Amino acid sequence: MEKILVLTHVDESGAELTRASLEAVAAGVEMAEALSASLAIGVVGAQGASAAQQLGGIKARVLTVSGEEFSCARYASDTAACEALVKAAEATLVFAPASSRFARVMPGVAYRLGGFVETHITALAKSDGLEATRWFYRQRIEAVVKRETRPWFLLLEAGTRAAFVGSGAVPEVETMAVTLPALRTKVIGVRAPKQGEQTIRPDAKILFVAGAGWTKKQADGQVHSAEAETLILGFLKAVDASLGSSKSLVDQSGENQTVLKFMTHMNQIGQTGATPRHPKGLSTCCHGEEPHVVGWRFINERRAISLDPNCGWARGKADVLYVADAFGVMAKVNALLTAGK
Amino acid sequence: MANIFHVVVCASTVPDPLQTLEPVAGASGPGLKNEMMLPAVLDPWAASALYEAANLVAKHPGSKVWLVSLGPKAKVQQVMMTVAQKVPFELVAVDGPLGGFTDAHSTAAALAETIAAIPGLDRERLLLFGGWESASRGAGATMQMVGERLGVTDQFQGVDQIAVNDDGSFEVLERVEGGKHQASLCAGAPAVLGWATGNLAEPRNNPQVGMANMRGVMPALQKAKSVKLDANGLSYVSVSLPKQQRVTRVVRDVPEDEIAREIVQWIAE
Numbered sequence: 001m002e003k004i005l006v007l008t009h010v011d012e013s014g015a016e017l018t019r020a021s022l023e024a025v026a027a028g029v030e031m032a033e034a035l036s037a038s039l040a041i042g043v044v045g046a047q048g049a050s051a052a053q054q055l056g057g058i059k060a061r062v063l064t065v066s067g068e069e070f071s072c073a074r075y076a077s078d079t080a081a082c083e084a085l086v087k088a089a090e091a092t093l094v095f096a097p098a099s100s101r102f103a104r105v106m107p108g109v110a111y112r113l114g115g116f117v118e119t120h121i122t123a124l125a126k127s128d129g130l131e132a133t134r135w136f137y138r139q140r141i142e143a144v145v146k147r148e149t150r151p152w153f154l155l156l157e158a159g160t161r162a163a164f165v166g167s168g169a170v171p172e173v174e175t176m177a178v179t180l181p182a183l184r185t186k187v188i189g190v191r192a193p194k195q196g197e198q199t200i201r202p203d204a205k206i207l208f209v210a211g212a213g214w215t216k217k218q219a220d221g222q223v224h225s226a227e228a229e230t231l232i233l234g235f236l237k238a239v240d241a242s243l244g245s246s247k248s249l250v251d252q253s254g255e256n257q258t259v260l261k262f263m264t265h266m267n268q269i270g271q272t273g274a275t276p277r278h279p280k281g282l283s284t285c286c287h288g289e290e291p292h293v294v295g296w297r298f299i300n301e302r303r304a305i306s307l308d309p310n311c312g313w314a315r316g317k318a319d320v321l322y323v324a325d326a327f328g329v330m331a332k333v334n335a336l337l338t339a340g341k
Numbered sequence: 342m343a344n345i346f347h348v349v350v351c352a353s354t355v356p357d358p359l360q361t362l363e364p365v366a367g368a369s370g371p372g373l374k375n376e377m378m379l380p381a382v383l384d385p386w387a388a389s390a391l392y393e394a395a396n397l398v399a400k401h402p403g404s405k406v407w408l409v410s411l412g413p414k415a416k417v418q419q420v421m422m423t424v425a426q427k428v429p430f431e432l433v434a435v436d437g438p439l440g441g442f443t444d445a446h447s448t449a450a451a452l453a454e455t456i457a458a459i460p461g462l463d464r465e466r467l468l469l470f471g472g473w474e475s476a477s478r479g480a481g482a483t484m485q486m487v488g489e490r491l492g493v494t495d496q497f498q499g500v501d502q503i504a505v506n507d508d509g510s511f512e513v514l515e516r517v518e519g520g521k522h523q524a525s526l527c528a529g530a531p532a533v534l535g536w537a538t539g540n541l542a543e544p545r546n547n548p549q550v551g552m553a554n555m556r557g558v559m560p561a562l563q564k565a566k567s568v569k570l571d572a573n574g575l576s577y578v579s580v581s582l583p584k585q586q587r588v589t590r591v592v593r594d595v596p597e598d599e600i601a602r603e604i605v606q607w608i609a610e
Binding site: 072073074075076079099100101103104105106107108110111112116117118119120127131135136137138140141142143144145146147148149181184185186187188189190191192198199200201202206239250251265266267268271272273280282289290291294297301302303305309313314315316317318319320321322323324325328329332333335336337340 | 355356358359362364371385386389441442444445446449476477478479480481482483485486488489490494495496497498499501512514515516517518519520521522523524525526527528529537538539540542543573574575576577578579580581582583586587588589590591592593594595597598600601602604605607608
């Protein structure tokens with residue numbers, strides 16, 4: 001019989017589980033039932049026992065590793081915590097959210113325990129045993145995989161299932177003692193991008209992507225980067241959108257070309273950038289070629305504004321392509337949004 | 342006291358992102374159609390790691406960069422024609438299978454064994470660089486396991502910046518959720534850094550650097566050790582291209598006002 005352990009961690013507050021952790025818990029509950037497996041939940045955080053209160057009504061053993069050393073994400077302490085939890089649960093299958101915190105450590109934990117790891121899992125299913133779906137080649141090829149070897153660690157992508165909602169009696173919590181190695185790394189803190197206003201909003205309903213065209217010469221032979229900044233920031237503010245960028249635009253900052261001041265490599269979407277999840281996406285001044293569009297895999301509704309009617313977006317990459325000047329259209333969009341408020 | 346780093350960059354070759362990829366079933370598992378014929382590039386995030394390594398070494402005299410690349414020798418040689426002109430390094434080639442469908446655990450084992458055998462490498466000065474994910478397998482798992490196998494337990498992923506202090510300690514910025522960075526202070530080497538994009542532009546080709554590098558590239562390819570990568574119980578139930586092909590409605594010769602109204606309505610839906 002399989003023994004499933006779901007590893008979870010707390011959010012920045014230190015006392016609540018992250019949404020991605022609760023999604024992993026939901027996956028654990030579902031697959032424990034499907035595979036007739038036992039279920040345990042492991043919690044890592046400064047106040048692990050407090051965070052475990054969100055697991056009310058769950059039929060599972062709940063284990064925590066708590067303490068100040070686990071308040072922050074650090075390889076040496078997190079690997080030790082996860083290693084202890086997997087050993088205590090004697091898990092054969094380990095689910096965990098593909099957060100930056102656990103993506104950093106889980107391959108190392110798997111290695112230490114003689115296990116194997118698969119990452120970026122978007123779906124789980126029971127067939128002849130457990131099968132996991134993930135993407136290869138930057139979201140261009142999809143595969144379903146399985147492993148005969150155990151323990152098998154699976155990092156689950158956030159946003160791929162509903163989160164667990166606890167109700168009922170809070171389970172008894174067992175606290176694990178962990179002996180840490182000498183810690184050579186000290187976490188100083190979290191920093192937002194230097195360029196002022198935060199433009200990356202993972203929970204936004206719409207992703208606005210700016211391409212290099214915003215900083216190119218326009219019909220009058222001039223570059224209008226200041227106007228571009230005003231239009232883009234105005235739109236982001238009006239609809240609480242998240243800002244993405246093509247690689248060519250963010251690379252300009254390193255090549256001393258005209259840049260949009262708030263744009264960094266963190267905004268980059270595509271082959272060497274992020275693959276965010278948003279219900280809608282609007283691309284502007286961008287050609288929509290394959291290396292860029294692979295980052296749009298998980299954007300449901302896609303529209304684009306481009307002056308080129310034969311750009312990549314027209315070839316089945318977008319639902320709607322507006323062949324128009326993004327400067328003109330976005331100015332009018334912003335005016336309508338402002339008037340409507 | 343001067344800070345001397347021995348920087349090992351793990352970097353594979355991947356198909357040029359502009360190429361069309363089509364999965365095919367092979368005798369030993371899935372692969373890509375005409376895989377050996379596809380033009381290749383150095384993995385983009387690993388390339389960022391290489392440029393950051395060269396930048397770091399240039400600031401710390403006595404330091405050195407090794408580029409460890411696992412793949413078919415012919416592919417590595419093809420990619421080196423371009424990459425070798427960018428920054429100085431010593432190539433350590435490992436002749437092995439190509440592609441994203443190989444197992445990360447076996448890849449890590451082969452890389453760790455190769456790195457451990459590099460002559461003159463001081464493990465106390467080791468900074469193990471690579472991309473935080475590849476553009477092929479994209480697991481984001483290999484670097485951590487290479488580090489574990491080499492006994493390096495200060496590890497950072499999604500790195501965009503390293504700043505070395507006079508005492509050899511360094512501050513690292515790692516990407517975390519919500520477009521933020523986590524800042525950490527590490528006591529010093531050894532450490533693993535899986536790079537995101539970093540902050541450096543791609544260096545221009547430098548023929549002098551190219552000539553110096555190429556003197557070592559061909560001998561490194563000739564003495565590349567061959568490895569086979571076990572699947573470790575990993576099997577593929579299916580491998581396919583996404584079927585979604587959107588029917589694009591192209592809107593042209595329509596006034597900007599009308600387009601703007603349609604977009605605003607769509608946003609509100």
